[in-house]
Amino acid sequence: MSFCLDTYLQQSDNYEIHASKAGFKDCAMIIRFKADDLVYIKPGDEVLGVRVIGIPPIPIGFDHEKGTVFLPYTKPCHGTSVVELPIDEDEVEKIRKLDTGNKK
């Protein structure tokens, strides 16, 4: 069965919230600041089983030392959060393939 972020966040406590109920731009800035490696994807691209919501270019960050990913997570009533959770190399490679290279 493939990984699903929504299910993971409901059933695991092995993740960290770096911002919550924030605006998308603030969350994008936090990801750029926290991560040591970044890729930029389009809105609607699928990461960890969910379509990522946001304003392009959407940063997805990695901390390779910790083996984690930072991504924005948006809900209609709760705004955008930055979630950091463990990720394996296969998923990192899948996300790299989505990189638009557009940082503006």
Added chain:
Amino acid sequence: MKALVLLGCPETPSQTPMAVYVFNRLTKMGYDTTIAANPAASKLVKISDPEGLYNLNLVDLERTLGEINEGDYDLLVGFVHKDAAASFFVTFDQILQTKSLALVFSRDADEVAEFVTMIEESGSNALIAAVRAFHNPSPIKVKFDRAIKEFE
């Protein structure tokens, strides 16, 4: 022709009557119209039509996001009154690659400008109808009536 109407967080009072109004108008224009909303926003709309007179077609927002593809709809209309709603609208717009109309409103004029900028900076070709409004749906209705003529 198919149209998708996106609702945001239900805490703004004017969204629910405008959702029914937009649904009715698009249906009369010949669109097979669907409203995508989270459960709370959806209940507000559903209870507004107890006899089912409008045949409102309501679907879950997040499930719809997971299922849609480019070309599934001929028109996207989104209610944008929060930062998250702007993000949702831009994401649906980018996936569907279709004609789109953003109804941007807030009680705060700075927020209206901010949400318009978010949509414009995303590279969207959406028509944006923006107005300062919160409790009173009339300013949004006037803007919508004017903007929707572009799609007739």
